Each structure stands twice: as structure tokens, then as C-alpha cells.
Amino acid sequence: GESVGLHLPTLSVQEGDNSIINCAYSNSASDYFIWYKQESGKGPQFIIDIRSNMDKRQGQRVTVLLNKTVKHLSLQIAATQPGDSAVYFCAENPRFYNQGGKLIFGQGTELSVKP
């Protein structure tokens, strides 16, 4: 029979273009956020993180933006490459500064890069 599963949001971009992946988080008390990349057949891999006392953080070709007012997180990838094709997850931690809690993962967005 036909299998039913999550239909991940999909973003398709041309190689060399910039990508923006969005995430809405659920808990206004969350004070730490991470973006993970998961390639097919592999475990999630850390990309970049941000604490709630920051609005923006930059890494190599990636930038994370945090808007606490609307509980929104975005990941920007500059000059997207075929190797960036993967599923991207945002994760939030409600009690980072208390050294407790656990990461709560979003459903993920599939990024497809066209050569």
C-alpha cells in the first residue's frame, strides 16, 4: 500500500544562489537555538547556533537570524552549492542557561540545489 509520511517543506534553488530556510519555534522561553544539516543516510550535523541574547550570528557561508518577537529563526546559506543539498532542522532549547532541558527539533526543510 501507499506509505504516508511527513511532507517536508522543500526549497529548490539554483547553484550559486542564496538560500533562506525558515523555522518557527514554539516556546517563548527557549534561549538557545541550533541549525542542523542531515544528509541522506547520515546523522544530523551541527551547522551553527545562536543564543537568545543575539539577533544574528555568522559562520562560514551561513548566517542565522533570530526574531524573538515573532519566534522565528532563519538560516541563510550564501552561494549555495550542490553539497548543501540536505534536510535542515532547527532545534530549540527552553532552558539552556539553567543547564537543563533538551533540544526540541522542528520537522525539517529539504533543500535541493540544482546545478
Place this chain on the structure above:
Amino acid sequence: DARVTQTPRHKVTEMGQEVTMRCQPILGHNTVFWYRQTMMQGLELLAYFRNRAPLDDSGMPKDRFSAEMPDATLATLKIQPSEPRDSAVYFCASGYRGGGEQFFGPGTRLTVL
């Protein structure tokens, strides 16, 4: 190159059999997490440990699942008896802060027939 290791990478078993998955966290990490990933539910936290003590296993079906850390270098996840609905990829992750970055292993792909 420190990384989380998991064994086995693939497991096919029949319904009713016991399954044991193992994880070696990164040396020095004091927090270990077990996740299950399926197409239907996405990535779900099953249980996690800090300094080998279980902190939260509310995501785990307790009648058939059990998680332990016999020592700081080994975490185990057991399913007994296994059921077809347990088919999924099981990930172990470790970290050195309570809620900070988690480093994931390659996963164990479990198929229960």
C-alpha cells in the same frame, strides 16, 4: 577526530525478538541522548542521561524499551519484544553541556519484520 559511534549500523529482525543498540559517546561528554527518526514522526527524543543517570525517558514506551549507561563509554537501547512499528533509524547523540550542541552518531537503521 572525535565522533559518536553506533553499532550495529543496520539491523533486520523478526517481530518478538530482542534488539540491542549500542552507542559510544565522545570522550569527555557527560550527556547522552537517544532519538528515533521516522517519516511519520520526524526526530523524536526517547531518553537522555547526564553523568550516566537517566534524566528524562518520557519519550520512550516503557513497556518494551529500556535505556542504560553501564559506564561512561557505553549507552544501550533495548527493545524487547520488538514490533514492526519500531522500525526506524535510532540516533545516539552526546554533548558536554546540559542543553548545548549535540553531536550525533550515524544511526542504527532497524527493520522489524
